[in-house]
Amino acid sequence: MAIPHGKLPGWADYGLLPLINVIVAFSVSGLVVLLAGESPVRAASLLVEGAFGSGQNIAYTLYYATSFIFTGLAVAVAFHGGLFNIGGEGQAYVGGLGVALVCLWLDTLVPWWITFPVAILGAALAGAAWAFIPAILQAKRGSHVVITTIMFNFIAASLMVYLLVGPLKPAGQMAPQTRTFFEGGQLPKLNWMLEAFGFTIRSSPLNISFLLALVCAFLVWILIWRTRLGYEIRTQGHSPKAARYAGIGEARIVVITMLISGALAGMMALNPVMGDTNRLQLDFVTGAGFVGIAVALMGRSHPAGIVPAAILFGMLYQGGAEIAFMMPNISRDMIVIIQGLVILFAGALEHMFRPWLAAAFASVSPRSVGLGRTGREGA
Amino acid sequence: MEVVTFFAQVFDSTIRLSIPLLFACLAGLFSERAGVFDIGLEGKMLAAAFAGAAMAAVYGNPWLGLMAAIVVSTAFALVHGFASITNRGNQIVSGVAINFIAAGATVILGQAWFMQGGRTPSLTGDQRFTAITLPFASELRGVPIIGEIYSVVLSGHSILVYIAFFMVFFSWWVLFRTRFGLRLRAVGENPAAVDTAGISVAWLRYRAVICTGILCGFAGAYLSMSIGAGFVKDMTAGRGFIALAALIFAKWRPGPAMLACLLFGFLDAISIRLQGTPLPMVGRVPAQFLQALPYVLTVVLLAGFIGRAIPPRAGGVPYVKER
C-alpha cells in the first residue's frame, strides 16, 4: 500500500510521523474554525472542558468512544488482511437488527446478563452476515470489496427503513422504531465506575458495553499477534505472494477476515441500542462506521493505538457538543471535518512528510537513517 | 390518457432525478478512465452544491454560483490528485477523506456565514436556474402522446439539464475523438506506454481530475440551484455513490452511463410515485426495495453474473517508473 521513500528510525516511523500527520490535521481544522469566525484556541479549550470537565462529560466521551473502538477494530482487522472494509456503517446497522431481535425475544423472559451474551452473538452474527456477501464475492469472483461494501451500506439502509416502518414497528405507533426493550434487554450503566473515582453523574449512556469494547480490543490483539489465524491474516495482508508460498489459502483468509471485521462492526450496535436507547431506531449508527476508518488509520491498526484514537474521537463528539453550545457558529459537524482531515493526513498523505523528515534526520545524524552502512543491495 | 399522463410525469421526474447522477457519473468517467479511482464524487458534489448556493444567495446570480461550484469542486479534485498522483497515496482513503471534509465544512461554513442551521438562504426567482420552455411546448400540449412527451418530459427543464445531455455527447467526443482523450484512456490502461511515448503521466492525470472537478461542480450546482432552492445539509444523499454504481454499470462508457443514470433515476422516480400504491401482478412493492435496486444491480454486475465490469487496468495504482 505504501511506498517507503527513505529509512527512518522506528520511533520516528511509528511515533513521530503519525504525530506530525495528526497535528497537521488538527491545525488545518483550526483554520476552519478561524474561517468560521471563532478562535481556535478557545474552541480547543472548550473541547477539552466539554469532554473531560465533569464526570458526566467523561461518561459521555467514553460512551461515544465505545462505538468507535468497535468500528475502529473492525476496520483495523480488515486492514491487516489487506482489505479495505468501508462497510462498517452497514454492518453496524444490521448488527443492530441482531441485537434488537434478541432483546425483543428475551427481554421479558430472562435477566439482562443472560440476554447480553445472546445479544453479543446476535450482533456479531448479523454484522458478519452483512460482510459475508462482499467477502465471498471478493474471494471467489474478484469483485472489489471497497465498492461492494459501499453498496451494502446503502442496501442496509434501505433494508432497515423497510423493517422499521414495517414489520418491526409495533401497531399503533408512529415513529419508525421497535418497542422499547424491557429490563431484560437493557444493559446496566457504568456510572458507578466513574463515581468510584469521586465524580458525580446524574445520568449518562455509558454502559457495560464499554468494558466489552476493551475486552474486544484485547482479543483483537491476541487474534492478530498471538494466533495462527492472525499470523496468516497478516501474511496475506503484507504479501499475497508470500501467503501463497506458505500454503495459506487466500480465499479462506479473505472470507474469515471480513467475517471478523463485520462481526466487530456489528457489535458496535450493542452500545447505542441495548445500552442507551433500548430500542432500534432509524440511523442509530450516525457515522460511527466511518469514524472507524479514521480511528484505525490514526491508531495504526493496533488496539493500543485504536483505543486512545477512539477516545480522542469520543472527546471530539462530546466536546464538540459543548463547542456547539457555546459557539453558535460551530456545530458538531466540525468533528466530521476533523475526521476527514485525519483520514487525509494520516491515511492518503501519510508519506507526504517522510522525505522531508528523512532529510532532516540525515542531516542531523546520518547513521540513524542507515547511511552509515551500504544502501540497497543490487537487484 | 391517464396512463400517458402518469408516465409523462414519471419520465419528467426521471430526467430531473438522473441529472445529478449523470454529471457525477461523467465526472467519475474522466478520472477513472485515467486510472485514478474516485469515491469522493459525493463530497465534491456536496461542496459544489454549497459553494454554488452560497454564491447565488449573496450575489443573486446562478451563473456566478455555477462558477463558484466548479472552482470549489475542482479544488477538492486537486487535493485528491495531489494525494493520489503526486504523493502516490491510497486513492480510496483519499476519496473517503474528501467526502468527510466536504460534509463537515459545508455545514460549518454555512452556519457561520448564514446562521440558518447550515442551510444557505432559500434561492428565489432568477437566483436559480429556471425552467426553459421549449418552443411550441404549450401549443403542442394538446397533441396526444407526442405532444405530451414534448411538453411535459422534454420541455420545462433548466438549462443545466440540457447541458448534461450535451455533456454525454461531449464527453464521448473528447474521450474518443481527441488527442487528449486518446492519451487519457491510454494512461488509465498502461501508464508506462504513455510515459515511454514521451508524455507526462502526472500532468495527464491531473488534467483528468480537473475534468472530474468541473463536472462535479455542475452536478452540485444542479442540486442546489436548479432542482433545489438552496443548500441543505447532506443534500447529495448518496448520489455520488449511485453515480459510481452507474459508472460501473456502464462499464466506463459515456453513452451507457447516460442510460444507467436514467435507469437509476427512473427507479427513484417510480419509488416516489408508487409509495403505497400496489402494482398489478406484483402487488405492493416497498419503496425501499426500489431504492436499493441500483446498489443490488451493481453488486450483481460486479460479481460477474451478468457480464463482467472490467475497470481500467491501471485504476487505483499509483504510477511508479520501473527500475
Next chain:
Amino acid sequence: MVQAAIELVGINKSFGAVHANKDIDLKIEKGTIHGIIGENGAGKSTLMSILYGFYQADSGEIRVDGRPTTINSPDDAIKQGIGMVHQHFMLVQNFSVIENVILGAEGEALLKSSLAKARSELRRLEREYGLEVSADAIIEELPVGLQQRVEILKALYRGAEILILDEPTGVLTPAEADHLFRILAQLKEQGKTVVLITHKLREIMAITDNVSVMRQGQMVATRKTGETTVEELAELMVGRRVLLRVDKGEARPGEVRLSVRNLTVVDSRGVTVVNDVSFDVRGGEIVGIAGVAGNGQSQLLETISGIRQAKSGQVLLNGEPIDVTGNADPGELRDRGLAHVPEDRHYVGLVLPFEEYENSMLGYHDRDFYLRGPFLDIEAIRADARDKIEKYDIRPPNERLKTANFSGGNQQKIVLAREMEKDPNVLVVGQPTRGVDVGAIEFIHRRLIDMRDQGKAVLLVSVELDEIRALSDRILVMFDGRVVGERDSDADEGELGLLMAGVESREAAE
C-alpha cells in the same frame, strides 16, 4: 570511416551501491545492426534506458550523428530519432493498432486527420519493410509476434532512424523470430541503424554486423561479427573469473527423490515457458539448472513447489505424485518433505515488515511445534528463531528486528535456516546467493553441500554459472523452456555458455 549514428562516451550510472554502468564507451555505426550481448545484470538494459531517456546517466556524454546531446526523457530521444522496442511491450492492450501507433505522436488535437494520416503512413511502412498488420485490430487479440511488430511500427512512425530492441526474441516462436530478423535486415537496407540487445549468440551471429560485449557493468569488447567466433564471444561474456571452488567430496547418489516427467507450463500470456521438461534428482546429489534468466527456470521451480499450475506432465515426490496440474498445496508439500528457497526472497520467501522470528516459521506455522492450540507459542517460536540465528550466524542476532532491516545475505540465511532445519528430503533452491555479500555466499554454499552429504536431494537454479559449476554434481541447461543439455560438473565453461545461448552444438554454431 563510417559515420557513427550514436556515440556514448564515459557513461556512468549507479543505483544506490550498485554501479550498473562503468565508464561505457560505445560507437554504433550508421546503417548497421549492432548487437549488445551480455549476461543478466551486465548492464545492457540500463545503458539502453539511458540512451532512451528513461534514466539519466550520472556522467558521460551521448552523441547522436556526431552532435553532443542531452536526453532527459523519452520525448527527447524520440526527437533525436531514437526508437525503442521494450522487452515488455509498451502497448495499450484494448486499443487498436493504429491508436497505439499514434499515441504521443498524434500531431493535432483532433484524431480524425491524425488517424487518416497515420493510415496512409502505415501502408507505406507496410510496403517498405514488410510490416503487415491490420490497422484496426485490437492489440490483446493479436499474437505476441504481431504486437512486437506494432512496437516497431510505433518507432518508425515517429521517424526513428535508430531502433533499439531489448531482448526481442524472448517471447517469440522460432518462426516469428526469423520473420523479425528479415524485418531488421530490411530496415538496415533502408539505411536505419538497429541496436539489438540479446543474450543469444545465435542471433548475434545470424544478423549483426558488429557486436559489443558487456560484463558486470563494463563494455569489455567490440568486434566485427564476421571476425569473431561464438567461442570468443562466450568467453568474453562469461569472463575468465577466479574459479569458485567449494570443497566437496564425491557425491553418493541414492534413490530418486524428485522426478519430473514431461512438464509443460504455460503462463498467463499463453506463452509456453516450460516445455516438456523431464529429469530426476536423487538423494545425495545436487542437480544444477543453468541458463540465462527468463528461460523458464523460475516457472519450473514454482511449479515443482506447488505455487504455479502446470498445463501437463507429472512430478513425483518420493515416488508419490504431486498434483501439479491441479491444486497443489505448498503447505502439504512441505509436510511431505519438500522445502523451497524461492528466488524472490523479498516478496515470496519473506514478509519484510515482519519481525525476524515471525519469518523463521513462515510456511511451517501450522506445525504443532509452534502452536498451543490455535495460539502461537511465542516463547517456542522465539527460542527456535534464536537457535537458528546462532546456527546460521545471522546478524544482527536479534529475532525482534524487522526483517527489512537485515542485509541481503542475512535475509537469505533466514530463509535457508527455515527451509533446511525442518529436515526435508528434497530441497529446491532458486538464486541462493543473488544480492548476497561474499562472506555469506561461502556459508550458503557450504550449507548446500552439507545438505547433499546428509543424503538430501537438492535442485539448484541459478543464473550464476560459476555457482552452478561449483556446487552441482550434474548440470542441466535450460533454454527457451526446454532442457537443451545435460553435462557433468566438470563440463567446459565455454560449452555450457554455448548451450545457455541456445547453440546446441559447436557444429551448429559454425
